[in-house]
Amino acid sequence: MEVKALLDKWIMKLDLNRLWIFLWVAVSGYYFYLLGPKWNEYFLTRVGLSLGTGLLATYTLSSIGFFNGLRVSPRRSDFLLLLFAMAVAFTPMALTHATVFRYSSSLFFRQVISIPMVAVLIFAGYVMITTRVSSIQRRRIVLRLSPEERVHFLEAMEETGFNREADVLTDEQVNEEFAPGLKPRVDLIVFSRAGSKDMEVDRFLFRAHVLGLPIIDRRVALAAMTGRIDVDTIDVWSFFSSATRQTPWIRFNRLIQETIEPVIALVALILLSPILLLVAIAIKLDSPGPILYKQRRTGYLGKVFMLYKFRSMRTDSEVAGIQWAKQGDTRVTEVGKFIRKTRLDELPQLWNVVRSELALVGPRPERPEIYRDLKDQIPLFWLRTDVRPGITGWAQVCAGYAASVEESKLKLQYDFYYIQHMSIRLDIVIMLMTAKVMLFGNEYITLPRRRTRATASTGAQPKLG
Numbered sequence: 001m002e003v004k005a006l007l008d009k010w011i012m013k014l015d016l017n018r019l020w021i022f023l024w025v026a027v028s029g030y031y032f033y034l035l036g037p038k039w040n041e042y043f044l045t046r047v048g049l050s051l052g053t054g055l056l057a058t059y060t061l062s063s064i065g066f067f068n069g070l071r072v073s074p075r076r077s078d079f080l081l082l083l084f085a086m087a088v089a090f091t092p093m094a095l096t097h098a099t100v101f102r103y104s105s106s107l108f109f110r111q112v113i114s115i116p117m118v119a120v121l122i123f124a125g126y127v128m129i130t131t132r133v134s135s136i137q138r139r140r141i142v143l144r145l146s147p148e149e150r151v152h153f154l155e156a157m158e159e160t161g162f163n164r165e166a167d168v169l170t171d172e173q174v175n176e177e178f179a180p181g182l183k184p185r186v187d188l189i190v191f192s193r194a195g196s197k198d199m200e201v202d203r204f205l206f207r208a209h210v211l212g213l214p215i216i217d218r219r220v221a222l223a224a225m226t227g228r229i230d231v232d233t234i235d236v237w238s239f240f241s242s243a244t245r246q247t248p249w250i251r252f253n254r255l256i257q258e259t260i261e262p263v264i265a266l267v268a269l270i271l272l273s274p275i276l277l278l279v280a281i282a283i284k285l286d287s288p289g290p291i292l293y294k295q296r297r298t299g300y301l302g303k304v305f306m307l308y309k310f311r312s313m314r315t316d317s318e319v320a321g322i323q324w325a326k327q328g329d330t331r332v333t334e335v336g337k338f339i340r341k342t343r344l345d346e347l348p349q350l351w352n353v354v355r356s357e358l359a360l361v362g363p364r365p366e367r368p369e370i371y372r373d374l375k376d377q378i379p380l381f382w383l384r385t386d387v388r389p390g391i392t393g394w395a396q397v398c399a400g401y402a403a404s405v406e407e408s409k410l411k412l413q414y415d416f417y418y419i420q421h422m423s424i425r426l427d428i429v430i431m432l433m434t435a436k437v438m439l440f441g442n443e444y445i446t447l448p449r450r451r452t453r454a455t456a457s458t459g460a461q462p463k464l465g
Contacts, residue, residue: 057089265353312336362390
């Protein structure tokens with residue numbers, strides 16, 4: 001019992017980022033020592049490689065938002081993020097290791113293919129440790145907001161499940177924590193212009209800043225917690241003050257979309273041609289009608305183009321006119337159910353990427369008829385056409401189907417978050433999340449558990465369309 005109490009006390013003092021650095025270093029050291037040809041030689045070199053691997057992997061995880069203090073963890077989708085960080089960190093280190101110790105290519109290959117196994121071990125340790133930490137150490141948050149903003153923020157915490165991992169301190173608790181001579185046990189302070197007053201009244205904010213405690217704006221906290229931006233309350237100042245800083249890397253991302261992605265899409269079409277042929281044959285044998293389904297969509301800067309997909313519905317699916325796609329759609333064929341679940345129906349859109357009509361990642365293009373209706377009913381909806389549309393996107397992996405104007409407005413909030421934070425890093429995260437949906441499905445990736453959507457509570461499969 002005493003050992004358990006000591007362990008709990010030690011865990012409560014841990015910083016999760018430092019814990020992960022230690023875990024990465026330990027596992028990477030094991031990895032290089034046991035798979036190396038002479039484990040007892042070049043000790044300092046091996047230790048250096050282990051440290052480098054651990055730090056690079058942790059930095060990669062931090063860059064893709066793995067250590068976001070406002071996310072609910074652990075989640076099953078974290079495994080793909082771990083696997084990606086493993087590939088980024090271990091592969092160059094293994095190459096260095098092979099060059100330094102000059103061992104055979106077969107041993108290097110064994111190191112590379114062991115990466116998923118090491119990722120499983122790390123993920124298992126991560127789940128056990130973070131579950132234990134969250135059970136004995138709830139995060140402590142201070143809200144300096146107006147009464148209305150406070151209610152809205154608490155609702156967002158409940159919606160995302162963050163209230164199960166964090167406590168909001170009362171005014172009395174805040175005064176006790178920031179008493180002179182005491183070190184406050186506070187993890188985050190969220191404030192707003194309406195909630196904060198002046199330096200004399202809110203002196204604890206100044207002290208928190210001096211002590212290095214994180215202080216963030218309410219809108220930034222809400223966006224980080226929910227993965228979306230409220231289009232009803234957003235203003236120009238808050239949007240651009242919180243946006244990803246435009247750097248040469250961001251501009252390089254646009255260059256990739258315009259020049260490199262079409263080449264990548266063409267190569268992917270060639271490599272995937274056997275799968276494309278099998279899907280085409282299955283569609284033809286399953287139901288009468290064309291193999292490909294062509295549909296007009298509103299793309300970049302409002303330009304209308306023809307989007308290509310494998311046909312997954314009956315040919316008479318829109319005899320009664322244009323309809324919203326929905327979960328459990330009876331118009332879907334038997335083969336269509338499979339290719340929609342695995343996203344194989346989206347593969348022909350690679351041709352749209354080759355033609356520079358689509359990007360790999362971006363807001364999904366709407367049909368012109370639906371776009372005109374939504375533009376009239378949802379403020380700022382037209383702004384999403386200023387960004388090149390994509391095969392997949394943040395709204396697709398977060399919100400699933402949009403079967404109404406209200407749900408389209410929700411997806412627009414995710415699109416605004418993507419536009420505000422668009423970068424190569426976020427595109428990588430979205431592609432990893434898309435791979436997760438394709439492999440496992442049946443789980444929304446981001447935090448919101450939308451009470452307005454029946455599909456969210458039943459674990460329905462999001463559709464990238």
